[in-house]
Amino acid sequence: SPAMSRAPGPPDGGWGWVVVFGAFISIGFAYAFPKGIAIFFKEIQDFFGTSYSEIAWVSSIMLATTYGAGPISSILVNRYGSRPVVIFGGLLCGIGMVSAAFCTSILQLYICAGFITGFGLALNLQPSVIIIGKYFLKRRPIANGLAMAGSPVMLCTLAPLNQFLFDNFGWRGSFLILGAILLNCCVAGALFRPIGASTASVKTQVTEEGKGALKEEVTKDAVEMSSPMDVPIETKMQEEGGKDCCEKINQYLDFSLFKHRGFLIYLIGNVLMFLGFFAPIVFLAPYAKHIGIDEYSAAFLLSILAIVDMIARPTTGIIANSKWVRPRIQYFFSFSIAFNGACHLLCPLASGYMGLVIYSIFFGLAFGMVCAMLFETLMDLVGAARFTSAVGLVTIAECCTILLGPPIGGTLIDTFGDYKYMFIKCGAVMVLAGTFLFIMNYYNYRVLAKEEKERKAKEEDPKSVRTANEGRNNWNKETIQDGPELEPLREEQEGLKKEVNGT
Amino acid sequence: EKNITLDRATGIELSCRLDNKYSHLKSLQVTWKKGNETIRYINKTESSWSIQLRILDNSMLGSYSCTLKGKEEIGAMFHLQVPKIEGREKPIVSYEGDTAVMMCKSFGYTPIAWTWYKTNGSEQIAINDSLLADKYVINRISANVTHLKILKLTKEDDGVYWCEAAFELGKSKGKLKLKVLSLMVPLKPFLAIVAEVVILVTIVFLYEMYSKKKEKCAEDEKEFDQIEQL
Numbered sequence: 001s002p003a004m005s006r007a008p009g010p011p012d013g014g015w016g017w018v019v020v021f022g023a024f025i026s027i028g029f030a031y032a033f034p035k036g037i038a039i040f041f042k043e044i045q046d047f048f049g050t051s052y053s054e055i056a057w058v059s060s061i062m063l064a065t066t067y068g069a070g071p072i073s074s075i076l077v078n079r080y081g082s083r084p085v086v087i088f089g090g091l092l093c094g095i096g097m098v099s100a101a102f103c104t105s106i107l108q109l110y111i112c113a114g115f116i117t118g119f120g121l122a123l124n125l126q127p128s129v130i131i132i133g134k135y136f137l138k139r140r141p142i143a144n145g146l147a148m149a150g151s152p153v154m155l156c157t158l159a160p161l162n163q164f165l166f167d168n169f170g171w172r173g174s175f176l177i178l179g180a181i182l183l184n185c186c187v188a189g190a191l192f193r194p195i196g197a198s199t200a201s202v203k204t205q206v207t208e209e210g211k212g213a214l215k216e217e218v219t220k221d222a223v224e225m226s227s228p229m230d231v232p233i234e235t236k237m238q239e240e241g242g243k244d245c246c247e248k249i250n251q252y253l254d255f256s257l258f259k260h261r262g263f264l265i266y267l268i269g270n271v272l273m274f275l276g277f278f279a280p281i282v283f284l285a286p287y288a289k290h291i292g293i294d295e296y297s298a299a300f301l302l303s304i305l306a307i308v309d310m311i312a313r314p315t316t317g318i319i320a321n322s323k324w325v326r327p328r329i330q331y332f333f334s335f336s337i338a339f340n341g342a343c344h345l346l347c348p349l350a351s352g353y354m355g356l357v358i359y360s361i362f363f364g365l366a367f368g369m370v371c372a373m374l375f376e377t378l379m380d381l382v383g384a385a386r387f388t389s390a391v392g393l394v395t396i397a398e399c400c401t402i403l404l405g406p407p408i409g410g411t412l413i414d415t416f417g418d419y420k421y422m423f424i425k426c427g428a429v430m431v432l433a434g435t436f437l438f439i440m441n442y443y444n445y446r447v448l449a450k451e452e453k454e455r456k457a458k459e460e461d462p463k464s465v466r467t468a469n470e471g472r473n474n475w476n477k478e479t480i481q482d483g484p485e486l487e488p489l490r491e492e493q494e495g496l497k498k499e500v501n502g503t
Numbered sequence: 504e505k506n507i508t509l510d511r512a513t514g515i516e517l518s519c520r521l522d523n524k525y526s527h528l529k530s531l532q533v534t535w536k537k538g539n540e541t542i543r544y545i546n547k548t549e550s551s552w553s554i555q556l557r558i559l560d561n562s563m564l565g566s567y568s569c570t571l572k573g574k575e576e577i578g579a580m581f582h583l584q585v586p587k588i589e590g591r592e593k594p595i596v597s598y599e600g601d602t603a604v605m606m607c608k609s610f611g612y613t614p615i616a617w618t619w620y621k622t623n624g625s626e627q628i629a630i631n632d633s634l635l636a637d638k639y640v641i642n643r644i645s646a647n648v649t650h651l652k653i654l655k656l657t658k659e660d661d662g663v664y665w666c667e668a669a670f671e672l673g674k675s676k677g678k679l680k681l682k683v684l685s686l687m688v689p690l691k692p693f694l695a696i697v698a699e700v701v702i703l704v705t706i707v708f709l710y711e712m713y714s715k716k717k718e719k720c721a722e723d724e725k726e727f728d729q730i731e732q733l
Contacts, residue, residue, distance in 0.1 A: 043595075046650075047604050170596030173689030180696035187700055190707040 009137055010384075015193060016135035020143050022191035023128035026086060028150030029093070029185055030125035034062040036158035037113070037178075040171045047171070048106050055106070058114045060403060065118025066125060067399035073126035074392025075253050082127035082134075086189030089123025090182065096120055097179030101172045113175070117182070124185050126391050129375045131192050133384040140379065141326065145317015145372040152309040152368070254389035261447070262381035265440040267394055270374075273337055273433035274401040276426030277370075279409035280344055280363065281305070284356075287419045293353055301356055305364040312368025320373055330441035333370070333377045338434030340366035344427030348420035504580045508587070509558060510612040511671040517581050518553030519569035532572045537565055558583065561673040586612040588668050590677030599685050602654050607666035607677045609647045614668035614675075617641070617649040622663040656683050 010016075041055045048055075076085045096116030103109045128147065136143040165174035257263045284305070288298035316336075319325055325332050343362045350359045375391065382390045409422040509515070519533070533552045535542040546553045552569060564585065570578040588609055597603040607617070619641060620627040630651070632639040640652040649668075653660055661683040667676045 046606050047602075049604075049644075049650075166596075167593055168596065169684070169689045170598070172598060172601065173596065173684070176689045176693050177696065180693045180700070183697060183700045184703075187703045187707065190704045193711060 010135055011195070012136050012138045012140075016143065018191050019131055019135050019193070020147050022086075022188035023132055023147035024150035024153075025188040026124045026128040026150070026185050027147055028154030029182060030066055030121040030128075031151035032154035032158050033117070033121060033182070034059045034066070035155060036162050037062075039159070039162045039166060040174065043166070043171050044109070048109075050106055058109055061110055061114030062118040062121070064399055064403055065115055066121045067395045067402060069119050069122035070126055070395030070399075071253055071389075071392035073122050074130075074389050076123070077127045077130055078253070078388050081194045082131040083189055083192040083194055085123050085127045086192055087186045089120045089127070090185030090187075090189055092120030092123060093117050093182035093185060094120075094179045097175050097182055101175035101179065120182070120185075122395075124188075126388075126395065127192070128188070129391055130388050131195075132375075133379045133387050134195050137384075139321060141320035141329070141373070141376050142314070142317040144376040144379075145314045145320070148317075148372050148374070149310055149313040149368075151371065152306045152313070156303070156306050156310070253392060254386050255393075257382065257386060257390050257393060260382060260386075262444055263378075263390055265437065265444055266378055266381055267397055269334075269337075269433050269437035269440070270394065271397050271401050272436065273370075273430055274398050275405050275408070276341065276344070276429035276433075277405060278402060279405045279422060279426050280347070281367075282406045283409060283413065283419065283422060284360070284363075288353075288356055290419060291352075291356075293356070297353060301360045304357060304360045305367070308361050308364030309368040309371075312365045313372040316369045316372040317376075320376065328445075329373065329380055330377055330445070331438060333373045334434045334438035334441060336366060336369035336373065336434075337437065338431050340370055341427045341430030341432075341434060344423045344430065347423045347427075504582070506582045506584060508584055508612070509564070509672055510586050510614075512557075512559045514555065514557045515583075516553055516555045517567055517569070518551050519571070519579050520551040521571065534570045534572070536568050536570070542567075558672065561585075564672060585670050585673040585675045586610065586614075586668070588666060588675045588677035590666065590679040594680035594682040596682045596684060597656055599656055599658065599683060601656055602652060603656055603660070603681055603683075605651045605653070605664060605666070605679050605681065606644075607649050607651075607668070607679070609668050609675075611647075612670065613646045614670055616669045617643060618667045618669070619649075619651045620665040620667060622665070627665060653681075658683055658685075 038056075038059060041052065041058075045052055045055045073085065073089075093116075096112050096119075099116070100109055100113035103112055129144075132143050132147055133140065162174065162178075165177055169177065281302070284301055285298040288301055289295065320329050320332060340363070343359065343366050347359050347363075350356050378390055378394060379387050405426075409426065412422045412425060413419055507515070517535075533545065533547070535545055535552070535554050542554055544554065546555065552571075554567075554569075556563065556567075558564065564583045567581045567583065568578055570576060586609055588607055590607060591605075595603060595605060619630040619639075621630055622628075630639050630641070632641040638654055640650075640654070642650040642652065644650050649666060651664070651666070661681060664679045664681060665676045666679065667674050
């Protein structure tokens with residue numbers, strides 16, 4: 001019988017594009033929603049009689065929870081797969097906003113709109129990014145770029161929508177309706193068909209998603225070729241062999257990532273970068289007003305930024321997918337961070353409205369480039385299997401610097417009375433982060449190339465795990481590696497796959 | 504034309520100065536008027552004419568004009584006014600049973616007192632918050648800001664409200680609109696969107712079950728063929 005003994009590679013298309021659309025919606029809400037509700041703050045501030053900063057905490061709590069709950073999101077995805085987590089996240093967001101509509105105190109607002117909705121958005125963001133890694137490999141940068149484009153598109157949609165809702169329904173009615181709109185994340189989640197296309201690593205970590213994937217329903221991309229009985233026998237023995245406590249924890253959240261060189265490089269570089277990432281956006285409009293530009297033109301700068309961002313993200317995805325860039329995608333990422341920093345450093349030199357327009361265009365471009373590759377580079381470094389845990393660990397580390405960035409910028413502005421120090425600080429931090437990542441990744445690539453040579457020199461072991469260490473020559477053999485003797489099997493299976501699709 | 508805002512009794516000097524390009528005009532007669540009334544005491548210098556006024560009460564506010572009559576007639580206008588109060592153009596939307604907070608702000612000038620009025624038909628009725636303490640609460644949040652809090656809203660509270668700031672030289676009003684909606688109003692779009700979500704999720708899952716069945720049929724057929732071949 002033509003039973004196959006391992007799952008095929010990611011489909012790189014087909015239903016994957018539907019998944020990208022779902023991720024587009026999900027990621028869009030997760031990033032755009034905390035910024036979008038700022039329109040309601042003035043009214044809520046008057047209603048509860050508090051100061052503006054007390055209201056702004058709602059956004060901060062929402063953002064902090066979205067990033068801080070990352071590890072929990074990772075654990076749940078490791079255990080249950082992306083789909084149930086996103087559906088549950090959508091429900092949670094809806095419940096959070098609906099209950100926020102009936103709040104009678106600012107504290108209740110912090111809990112309902114801030115914490116519960118933020119947690120729901122966290123359960124949306126991580127699984128969406130994770131499932132792209134499961135559905136795509138060859139075209140993954142494009143898929144990532146397209147999905148991340150959801151953020152500026154949603155922001156541009158939410159801003160006028162929120163204004164419309166507010167004018168017609170007041171803030172309470174708007175929160176109620178926004179709760180319903182957030183339920184659309186459940187629709188996005190429903191589109192995340194489970195797919196068993198990840199590694200079943202054999203050594204100590206049996207990744208839960210590997211096990212889970214085999215138990216999950218088969219997808220239309222002929223993954224059903226591997227029936228449950230064809231679980232690599234080594235895996236089964238590993239399970240029966242009993243695991244110690246560390247391995248059990250590692251099942252849920254892969255802490256061994258902290259020994260992974262690429263992961264550590266990414267973590268340090270990104271945590272540093274986020275210190276200067278968001279502050280310029282927060283202060284762009286106030287800076288424009290400060291140098292004498294009227295309110296509407298200042299708001300238009302942000303629109304320019306969003307539109308350029310929207311176009312930059314998929315374009316960056318396409319560029320990053322090209323055969324010249326993909327093996328060196330880490331360099332491209334470091335370059336975009338440094339480019340971003342350079343924009344900020346040059347901003348104080350911009351004079352007048354035209355100068356700021358040019359700054360906004362370049363800033364939008366750089367911002368889009370960095371965001372499009374944010375998760376792609378992490379996937380590239382750690383591989384799709386460990387990405388689930390990696391993304392959780394990275395987001396909780398970034399959470400601190402993301403929250404610190406704008407207040408530090410604000411303090412600089414208040415202390416010196418001049419915006420240029422904030423821009424210099426952001427620019428310097430990002431150029432530093434970009435340079436750090438560039439140098440460290442150069443070193444990493446060389447070490448990986450050396451390891452690859454050593455590995456090739458030894459005899460091929462079909463049971464060895466190769467989580468994706470991207471060497472220059474290896475980028476197209478990332479996830480499931482069974483060694484060359486199973487190549488003929490793979491071809492046969494491809495042939496059968498074509499046949500099935502043909503009927 | 505120039506607008507001058509005054510909130511308290513003060514002395515003020517208004518002067519009209521002839522621009523250099525008109526200095527060729529001879530035999531000029533300068534008149535200062537308030538409305539139609541001519542003002543007598545004009546200070547004249549080489550190319551400017553000014554009047555000094557002591558603004559003591561509301562009647563002295565208004566429009567003052569200087570007119571220079573020669574071959575052509577040129578003039579300028581000064582509008583002396585009390586500070587403007589900003590209300591809100593867009594209506595404040597609130598719900599039955601909820602509380603509404605309406606705010607009026609005076610920019611730069613501190614009023615002596617604030618009064619709130621509700622428009623009932625064609626007349627304006629002052630809101631007495633000590634009389635109806637469980638319905639209206641008027642708070643002076645800061646020197647330039649006043650809040651009117653209306654508790655336990657009903658449909659009758661819907662309408663136009665005025666906040667009036669009293670200055671030494673007069674009063675100034677700001678207009679606000681309150682809309683009171685019932686909870687059913689946002690509930691309809693809410694339920695519509697929830698229904699849309701449920702329908703879409705059901706469609707997605709049904710489609711998935713359908714395509715899985717198709718796969719299974721195809722697979723069974725294929726296995727059958729292969730068994731036959733064997």
